[in-house]
Amino acid sequence: MAGHSKWANIRHKKGAQDAKRGKIFTKLIKEITVAVKNGGPDADSNPRLRLAIQNCKGQNMPKDNIERAIKKASGAGGEDYIEVTFEGYGPDGAAVFVECATDNNTRTVSAVRSYFNKFNGSLGKDGCLQFIFERKGIFVIATEDVSLEEDDFMMEMIDGGAEDVDFEDPELISVSCAMEDFGSVQSKLNDLSIEPKEAGLKRIPTTFKHLENKNMENFEKLIDALEDNDDVQQVYHNCENYDE
Structure with a gap:
């Protein structure tokens, strides 16, 4: 059972700096908001919210922040987010799957497409990565x-x-x-x-891509740009030699 991990590229990141932790908190609060909007503010009857709270605790988010996020999402003034995904290819054909939660889909589509184009990648059709x-x-x-x-x-x-x-x-x-x-x-x-x-x-x-050094810089910039975008919740890829 133990052995080389197939999911090394999405493993928990330790020792985050304050700026990185702030980004993580922002994404976790957005997940709380989506969970509350979809299933209500009671964690006992809302498994997605219960999981979101658990992940907040795992990142040492203060309890007050969690409760404030739930209360805000429960009110009439809470943001409404839609969940969208993007599938595409980075440099040298590395597969990249992006999960977003956004209150402005036009903005998000434009930003994600621009990142792929800028760093020698391309967006694909929905489902193009279903076997990857x-x-x-x-x-x-x-x-x-x-x-x-x-x-x-x-x-x-x-x-x-x-x-x-x-x-x-x-x-x-x-x-x-x-x-x-x-x-x-x-x-x-x-x-x-x-x-x-x-x-x-x-x-x-399920399959992995080994990138040549000449393509790695653009690939790293693509992943960094996606992860830094506030609308992006998760980024997955199949590059086996990307150093997280």
Whole structure:
């Protein structure tokens, strides 16, 4: 079960600087807003909101910030976001999948298209990457939060529906599962009183692309531009030699 991780390019990022953390908080608050608008402000009856709150806690967002975001989203003046996705190719044909939440789709489409064009990529049609990415449940857990031995923890996760458990990082454990088993793995972690630092359905590449050095600079600039855009929630790619 343990071994080289197929989802290394979306693993939890440690040691974020203040500016980066601010970006993360902005995206998490937007996820709370979307969750509340779609399912209401009660986390007990809204699984998406419950997951958003859990991810906020994993990033050490203050409780007051979380409660304020829920209250604002519940009011009449809360922003309305639509969720849109973009599929395209970066330099040398590397696949790039972008998830957005926006209150102005025209602005978002224009910005995302400009990034691809500027850095030697191109947007594709919806569904063009359907065979390159598959959705998986991913849980990132602090090693210090797990009291079980590695083998025992692995067996508990398998029993809960996990497909893979990765212990390569000494500080973090990554657990993956099929999309339909996300809830059962989450329940197993709850039974073990383990709260992940990050959890969600991620788009995991099934095939990988190795970029030549001459194309890497533009690829890095493309990913950075996308991740810096406030409308972008998640960016996935299949470049195996991109250093996060």
